[in-house]
Amino acid sequence: MGAKAKKATMRKKASSISLASVHKNNDSSADFLPLEGGPARKLPNQPEQSVNIATVLYIGRIPHGFYETEMREFFKQFGDIKNLRIARSKKTGKSKHFGFIEFVSPEGVNRIRAPPNWTEIARKQHNK
Numbered sequence: 001m002g003a004k005a006k007k008a009t010m011r012k013k014a015s016s017i018s019l020a021s022v023h024k025n026n027d028s029s030a031d032f033l034p035l036e037g038g039p040a041r042k043l044p045n046q047p048e049q050s051v052n053i054a055t056v057l058y059i060g061r062i063p064h065g066f067y068e069t070e071m072r073e074f075f076k077q078f079g080d081i082k083n084l085r086i087a088r089s090k091k092t093g094k095s096k097h098f099g100f101i102e103f104v105s106p107e108g109v110n111r112i113r114a115p116p117n118w119t120e121i122a123r124k125q126h127n128k
Helices: 003-024 068-078 118-127
Strands: 056-060 081-088 095-103
Touching: 068 081, 068 095
Parallel strands: none
Antiparallel strands: 056 095, 081 095
């Protein structure tokens, strides 16, 4: 028997052993089965997800002339701003027309804006 044949038979034996041990130890209260085989395991108890929600907003398509001071003045109506950053070119220092705003509390972030109803907008424009 060659070396390749021996390795192939060893792999078959190992896979049959690991599958058999998984099926024997299959516990309905287990959360997952390890890939290598063996007894089923439970996940450690984890606390509920933290209440702290991300408070960072991505702002895209920022027009020329709408820089940090103007953005800070505009977005302060939604809450206290912790950090504000507009992406800039390293070479020229010009704006890349996107940025990020971080609010102190998540209440400023959770304002969901409905997308515009383009059909109704087109209808009103046509009726004018």
